[in-house]
Amino acid sequence: MSTIREQAERAKAAKPKLAALERAQKDKALGAVAALLRARTADIQRENELDLAAGRTAGLAPAMLDRLRMDQKGVEATARAVEHVITLPDPVGSRGPMQRMRSGIQVGRQRLPLGVVAIVYESRPNVTVDAASLCLKSGNTCLLRGGKEAAHTNRVLGSIIGEALAESGVSPDAVQIIPPGDRDGVRELVSLTGLVDLAIPRGGEGLIRFVVEHARVPVVQHFLGVCHLFLDEGANVEMARALAVDGKARRPGVCNALECLLVHAADAARLLPPVARALLDEGVELRGCPRTRELVPEAKAATDADWGTEYLAKIMAVRVVDDLDGALAHVGRYGSNHSEAICTEKLASSERWLREVDASCVLVNASTRFNDGGELGLGAEIGISTTKLHAYGPMGLESLTAEKWVVIGGGQIRG
Amino acid sequence: MSTIREQAERAKAAKPKLAALERAQKDKALGAVAALLRARTADIQRENELDLAAGRTAGLAPAMLDRLRMDQKGVEATARAVEHVITLPDPVGSRGPMQRMRSGIQVGRQRLPLGVVAIVYESRPNVTVDAASLCLKSGNTCLLRGGKEAAHTNRVLGSIIGEALAESGVSPDAVQIIPPGDRDGVRELVSLTGLVDLAIPRGGEGLIRFVVEHARVPVVQHFLGVCHLFLDEGANVEMARALAVDGKARRPGVCNALECLLVHAADAARLLPPVARALLDEGVELRGCPRTRELVPEAKAATDADWGTEYLAKIMAVRVVDDLDGALAHVGRYGSNHSEAICTEKLASSERWLREVDASCVLVNASTRFNDGGELGLGAEIGISTTKLHAYGPMGLESLTAEKWVVIGGGQIRG
Numbered sequence: 001m002s003t004i005r006e007q008a009e010r011a012k013a014a015k016p017k018l019a020a021l022e023r024a025q026k027d028k029a030l031g032a033v034a035a036l037l038r039a040r041t042a043d044i045q046r047e048n049e050l051d052l053a054a055g056r057t058a059g060l061a062p063a064m065l066d067r068l069r070m071d072q073k074g075v076e077a078t079a080r081a082v083e084h085v086i087t088l089p090d091p092v093g094s095r096g097p098m099q100r101m102r103s104g105i106q107v108g109r110q111r112l113p114l115g116v117v118a119i120v121y122e123s124r125p126n127v128t129v130d131a132a133s134l135c136l137k138s139g140n141t142c143l144l145r146g147g148k149e150a151a152h153t154n155r156v157l158g159s160i161i162g163e164a165l166a167e168s169g170v171s172p173d174a175v176q177i178i179p180p181g182d183r184d185g186v187r188e189l190v191s192l193t194g195l196v197d198l199a200i201p202r203g204g205e206g207l208i209r210f211v212v213e214h215a216r217v218p219v220v221q222h223f224l225g226v227c228h229l230f231l232d233e234g235a236n237v238e239m240a241r242a243l244a245v246d247g248k249a250r251r252p253g254v255c256n257a258l259e260c261l262l263v264h265a266a267d268a269a270r271l272l273p274p275v276a277r278a279l280l281d282e283g284v285e286l287r288g289c290p291r292t293r294e295l296v297p298e299a300k301a302a303t304d305a306d307w308g309t310e311y312l313a314k315i316m317a318v319r320v321v322d323d324l325d326g327a328l329a330h331v332g333r334y335g336s337n338h339s340e341a342i343c344t345e346k347l348a349s350s351e352r353w354l355r356e357v358d359a360s361c362v363l364v365n366a367s368t369r370f371n372d373g374g375e376l377g378l379g380a381e382i383g384i385s386t387t388k389l390h391a392y393g394p395m396g397l398e399s400l401t402a403e404k405w406v407v408i409g410g411g412q413i414r415g
Numbered sequence: 416m417s418t419i420r421e422q423a424e425r426a427k428a429a430k431p432k433l434a435a436l437e438r439a440q441k442d443k444a445l446g447a448v449a450a451l452l453r454a455r456t457a458d459i460q461r462e463n464e465l466d467l468a469a470g471r472t473a474g475l476a477p478a479m480l481d482r483l484r485m486d487q488k489g490v491e492a493t494a495r496a497v498e499h500v501i502t503l504p505d506p507v508g509s510r511g512p513m514q515r516m517r518s519g520i521q522v523g524r525q526r527l528p529l530g531v532v533a534i535v536y537e538s539r540p541n542v543t544v545d546a547a548s549l550c551l552k553s554g555n556t557c558l559l560r561g562g563k564e565a566a567h568t569n570r571v572l573g574s575i576i577g578e579a580l581a582e583s584g585v586s587p588d589a590v591q592i593i594p595p596g597d598r599d600g601v602r603e604l605v606s607l608t609g610l611v612d613l614a615i616p617r618g619g620e621g622l623i624r625f626v627v628e629h630a631r632v633p634v635v636q637h638f639l640g641v642c643h644l645f646l647d648e649g650a651n652v653e654m655a656r657a658l659a660v661d662g663k664a665r666r667p668g669v670c671n672a673l674e675c676l677l678v679h680a681a682d683a684a685r686l687l688p689p690v691a692r693a694l695l696d697e698g699v700e701l702r703g704c705p706r707t708r709e710l711v712p713e714a715k716a717a718t719d720a721d722w723g724t725e726y727l728a729k730i731m732a733v734r735v736v737d738d739l740d741g742a743l744a745h746v747g748r749y750g751s752n753h754s755e756a757i758c759t760e761k762l763a764s765s766e767r768w769l770r771e772v773d774a775s776c777v778l779v780n781a782s783t784r785f786n787d788g789g790e791l792g793l794g795a796e797i798g799i800s801t802t803k804l805h806a807y808g809p810m811g812l813e814s815l816t817a818e819k820w821v822v823i824g825g826g827q828i829r830g
Contacts, residue, residue, distance in 0.1 A: 020771050044543075114803050358434065361821075368827045375829070376822075388527075
């Protein structure tokens, strides 16, 4: 039997104990994790230095090294994130409204953990602690498979978590680090049907596609964020400008940033020039359709390849569409089911947008950058799903649970 | 390109139109389906006779032929089931409570269809109509792949549905019959990532395992119903007797029937003899552990193979367990996450049972036979899931939808 399978067997065996933990005990364990992280800051930094040195030798890009770094500030931020999870409500065991049926039974639903969650991730070692604390709080056991580049840091973080769990009376099998290796290990981990209940890949598109390709267990994931903003006829031009600049120029490298601006043809002459001006002033390169370029001479010519492209940079595609239907058709064809916004003053346009756009977050008169676990009130986020099964959008603690039916009767039979 | 892939491409292309349909139009189309089914009863019966004749020639068992049969009564029952779906609320577009966040945006969730649902099933041709009407009502397009044994019946039902959709102004691509063939076709259908959003296998364990084994798209399924009833210390003996007989003897062949009775050791002498007597009087064969056989001499000796077995017959395993913990451990090890009941007078036992048992439906003082879409208030059922991802338990119209986040603002940006 492989080591990975053995670890998963142990995780499965620990499921009932984890599921039955009361909130107080889970919060106590999380407090111990935060305290021990702080107490071991020097150890963590030493191990992190080994990873950084190896990364430099291997010629990792500065951005990658930056993500890998866990300095004193990083440890403190990670400990605080754990303490924040303590403040969040425990979803496990919460029972929704009960309904009395004609038969006399009371029927409702009650939350329970998913079971064993496998997280496959790259670079950022704080994911080790974040994922462990969210899984623990929601009563799940987790298997954490980080990247080779963070092997030393993840190992010490894993041993700190294990120690904190043990001293809090929680089985250390609840959080297990899977040692990094080649992708065969990832493939094995996500093939363990009957042992692993859910796999969550976090990282670059290559890793995510690999997991989706080889998984035999359920996966929630997102590949891309190709987000649009549609300026409707009659939109407020000040608002349009603010939403476009916030969505495109503030943090162009994030998945909920805008990639494409759509403008209603009947109002493009009023809306597009000032919005384009503001974007150009922020250093955004515009790539427009022919109608766009008539109104905005500074825009380069867009090619078909620009529609649906995730630039993750200060580049924006711009297209004048005939009307709301044209915008909906463009988003339906080129969107990535992530975040799609409309800027409108019309209730009918708003309601159609909310109903007809198929995306994890559909926004009216608000920046796409609000599609974020914190902004949507989840408290913390373990990932985001752009597929609709199980979860759609940012996943918080509740998305790490399921609902079972509960029935309370007084001896009823069906006969 | 294969025919199956072409059908799935057409189903995908029809998604936005289906998702945008108003309830009135969907209900009108369902009404047309019901009316046309009745008008074409003679056609359906003629095609069904061809399937029945082929089935007799092939030596199908009488129970199989019975499931295959669609006589006048069957057509009428199927049409009524469609009319019942008309009365159910349309989940699509319903928006849950909105919460105003600190940023000023309103945040909530709104239901949308899953997209393209593939149903793979055997024998009963009424599934063709039932699945089509539930998918249509929930705004999904569906690909229906029935068994070879019902090929003629399913084809005529498919053409009736298509005609009814066309005359109601709904794209006939919304409901497509995949012609039966060998299992390569099933394999292809459940491998169409990017086209098929969910696969639901319905039928024997062999079919379900095949789909799970080969699926590349998400699947909800259940294999087995190994359901237990635990008689707690102090349980009401009359109630215990009624629950045991209802669960085991009324319809032993269904998945929510009982397979195993567990009895608290401290009260077994009072509870077990009368409950066993009632089961024996109903013609149930009992297979007991040694402690059971001391109290019930009529019980045969159970072997290890009896724990966890789904008899689907008037046979019941009986085990005396030390206490509630023993019952929970037995259910955790041998249960199939389907339906698990306790008979108890103690609140603490009830709460622990509801919290700690991992099953799609957990019952207190009620028959396991209540784990049924109709009894739980779903109105109609497209399947049942014993895995926790996406759905757990009977799946109604709501389980054919997902929730997207909706944000309504007044121009808010994150900055």
